[in-house]
Amino acid sequence: xxxxxxxxxxxxGDAPGMNAAVRAVTRTGISSGxxxxxxRRGYNGLLxxxxxxxxxxxxxxxxxxxxxxxxxxxxxxxxxxxxVKEAADNCRDMGIEGVVVIGGDGSFRGARDLTKAGIPCVCxxxxxxxxxxxxxxxxxxxTAMNTxxxxxxxxxxxxxxxxxxxxxxxxxxxxGDLALQTGIAVGATSILVPEVPFDFQRDIIDRMMFTQKTGxxxxxxxxxxxxxxxxxxxxxxxxxxxxxxxxxxxxxVQRGGSPxxxxxxxxxxxxxxxxxxxYRGKGNRVVVMHDGKITxxxxxxxxxxxxxxxxxxxxxxxxxxx
Ligand SMILES: Nc1ncnc2c1ncn2[C@@H]1O[C@H](COP(=O)(O)OP(=O)(O)OP(=O)(O)O)[C@@H](O)[C@H]1O
Ligand SMILES: O=P(O)(O)OC[C@H]1O[C@](O)(CO)[C@@H](O)[C@@H]1O
Ligand SMILES: [Mg+2]
Numbered sequence: 152x153x154x155x156x157x158x159x160x161x162x163x164g165d166a167p168g169m170n171a172a173v174r175a176v177t178r179t180g181i182s183s184g185x186x187x188x189x190x191r192r193g194y195n196g197l198l199x200x201x202x203x204x205x206x207x208x209x210x211x212x213x214x215x216x217x218x219x220x221x222x223x224x225x226x227x228x229x230x231x232x233x234x235v236k237e238a239a240d241n242c243r244d245m246g247i248e249g250v251v252v253i254g255g256d257g258s259f260r261g262a263r264d265l266t267k268a269g270i271p272c273v274c275x276x277x278x279x280x281x282x283x284x285x286x287x288x289x290x291x292x293x294t295a296m297n298t299x300x301x302x303x304x305x306x307x308x309x310x311x312x313x314x315x316x317x318x319x320x321x322x323x324x325x326x327g328d329l330a331l332q333t334g335i336a337v338g339a340t341s342i343l344v345p346e347v348p349f350d351f352q353r354d355i356i357d358r359m360m361f362t363q364k365t366g367x368x369x370x371x372x373x374x375x376x377x378x379x380x381x382x383x384x385x386x387x388x389x390x391x392x393x394x395x396x397x398x399x400x401x402x403x404v405q406r407g408g409s410p411x412x413x414x415x416x417x418x419x420x421x422x423x424x425x426x427x428x429x430y431r432g433k434g435n436r437v438v439v440m441h442d443g444k445i446t447x448x449x450x451x452x453x454x455x456x457x458x459x460x461x462x463x464x465x466x467x468x469x470x471x472x473x
Contacts, residue, residue: 435450
C-alpha cells in the first residue's frame, strides 16, 4: 500500500544541503500524488503538532540557503518511551503515514523508535560530521570542509607573518573526518583525531622540530573537537618549543553558509530517493551513498554498523607534511 501522507523533518545539528533534501522530498512526494507535511524543529514538531502542509512553492528559493528552513532541534522530550508514543499518536491523528528524517545518528535512533511505534521512517544522513557508519557521505560535510579550509587559510596568513604555530580545532564530536580532510588541504604539520591515539612528543613536537631544521617557520596543528584541549595543547607546545603558539576554535561557523554544489546535488538525490521509498511503501530504511551511488539499507542494520576511519589517508597526510 502506498503512503498517502508523508512528513519531513530535520533534526540534530543543522547542515548545509538539508534544504536541498527537504525541497526534493516535497516535490517528489507531491508529484507522486502524496500530501507532504513539513514538521518544524525536528521531533519537537511532532510532539507539539507544529506541522503544515507543503505545496510545490513552499520550498522555492531554499536550495541555496544554509541552515534548515524547517528549523531543527535536539529533543530530550522525544527521547523517552512516552515521547516516542506521543509523537507516533500525533502522527496517526494528523494522518501522517510515513516520515522522512533528515539528521545524524541520534536522529536515526529516534526514527527507529518511531518506526517501531508504527510510523515508518526513512532516514537521510544530514550532518557536517560525516560520522554515520552506513554511508560514505553525509549532506553538509563538503560545505563544512570547504568553510574550515577557508578559515584555516586565513589563520595561516597571520601564523606565517608571525612565525607562529596555530592549533586549530575543527568540529567532529566523535569523528575525525572533518579534521583529516581539512588537515590535508591546509598542509597541517599534525592532525589529531579521536580515532588515532597520539603521543605529544612524537606526533607534534618531533614533527615540528624536524621540519624546523629544514627551514619551516610556521606550523598548523589541526585538532578534531573529539580530541579537544586546544588551549592546553597550545601552551604545552609553546613551553616545549619556544615557538609562539595560539589556539583557535572554529566552532559553529563551520555549520553555516550556502551549500556547495556537492551538498546541493547529494541532498537533492537523497531527498528524492527517500520520498520515493515511502511512495513505494518502504519504511525503516536509510538512504546512503555506497561506492559513490545512492542506495538504501535497513535502518536497524545501519545502526549496528561500525564506522571505519581512513587510516591510510591519515598516514599519507603525515608522510607529506614534512
Ligand atoms: N537513542 C535515541 N533514541 C531515540 N531518540 C533519540 C536517540 N538519540 C537521539 N534521539 C533523538 O534525536 C535527536 C537528535 O539527536 P542528536 O542530538 O544525537 O543529533 P544527530 O541527529 O546525531 O545530529 P548531529 O550529531 O549531526 O548534530 C535527539 O534530540 C533526540 O530527540
Ligand atoms: O550545536 P550544538 O548542540 O552545540 O552541537 C555541536 C555538535 O554538533 C555537530 O556540529 C554536528 O552537527 C558536532 O560537530 C558538534 O559536536
Ligand atoms: Mg550525531
